[in-house]
Amino acid sequence: MIITLHDKSFEPYIKEVAIQNRINAIAEQISDDYKGKTPVFISMLNGAFWFTADLLKNYDGNCEVSFVKFKSYHGTESTGTVTQSVGIDVDLSGRDIIILEDIVDTGKTLSVFLDELFKHTPASVKIASLLLKPNALKYPIKVDYTGFEIPNDFIVGYGLDYDGLGRNYKDIYVVK
Numbered sequence: 514m515i516i517t518l519h520d521k522s523f524e525p526y527i528k529e530v531a532i533q534n535r536i537n538a539i540a541e542q543i544s545d546d547y548k549g550k551t552p553v554f555i556s557m558l559n560g561a562f563w564f565t566a567d568l569l570k571n572y573d574g575n576c577e578v579s580f581v582k583f584k585s586y587h588g589t590e591s592t593g594t595v596t597q598s599v600g601i602d603v604d605l606s607g608r609d610i611i612i613l614e615d616i617v618d619t620g621k622t623l624s625v626f627l628d629e630l631f632k633h634t635p636a637s638v639k640i641a642s643l644l645l646k647p648n649a650l651k652y653p654i655k656v657d658y659t660g661f662e663i664p665n666d667f668i669v670g671y672g673l674d675y676d677g678l679g680r681n682y683k684d685i686y687v688v689k
């Protein structure tokens with residue numbers, strides 16, 4: 514099925530079942546790695562809302578979750594400026610943090626956020642991202658848990674938007 518959002522058409526790229534299988538595997542791996550600990554998942558809104566929900570439903574053990582909100586994209590381009598509208602609301606000192614991202618692209622948003630996060634003196638920080646565009650990375654970000662590595666094509670669906678539209682789709686689509 515082709516979908517149209519604003520002025521662009523998108524075609525199917527990663528199907529729901531593949532996304533869910535990959536997330537289940539990551540949830541299992543994180544559950545193993547954090548056995549006996551109570552990590553704090555920090556979900557990067559808006560895009561990571563599905564990933565956060567599906568990952569945590571499959572996370573086995575005690576954990577907390579908190580949400581932050583940054584914005585750097587306008588249309589299909591990164592604007593270069595990162596603005597924050599929802600901040601950290603839990604005490605992170607001495608805690609094990611796992612950041613949940615829908616996509617790591619240039620890495621700019623994460624690099625801004627990591628600078629802020631380290632001021633809270635967490636015990637550890639790891640990053641889980643459903644999608645990673647390795648060829649777009651401009652900042653020294655290490656993603657510890659990756660769902661899918663993809664080329665530098667613009668995608669939507671499963672939380673990802675094109676100017677606000679497309680987040681609701683269960684599958685991921687790529688621009689035609």
Ligand code: HPA
Pocket residue numbers: 586616618666667668669673674675
């Ligand atoms: N799609 C939607 N949002 C994004 C993307 C993308 O490919 N890359 C970074 N933010």
Ligand code: MG
Pocket residue numbers: 560586673674675676
């Ligand atoms: Mg976006």
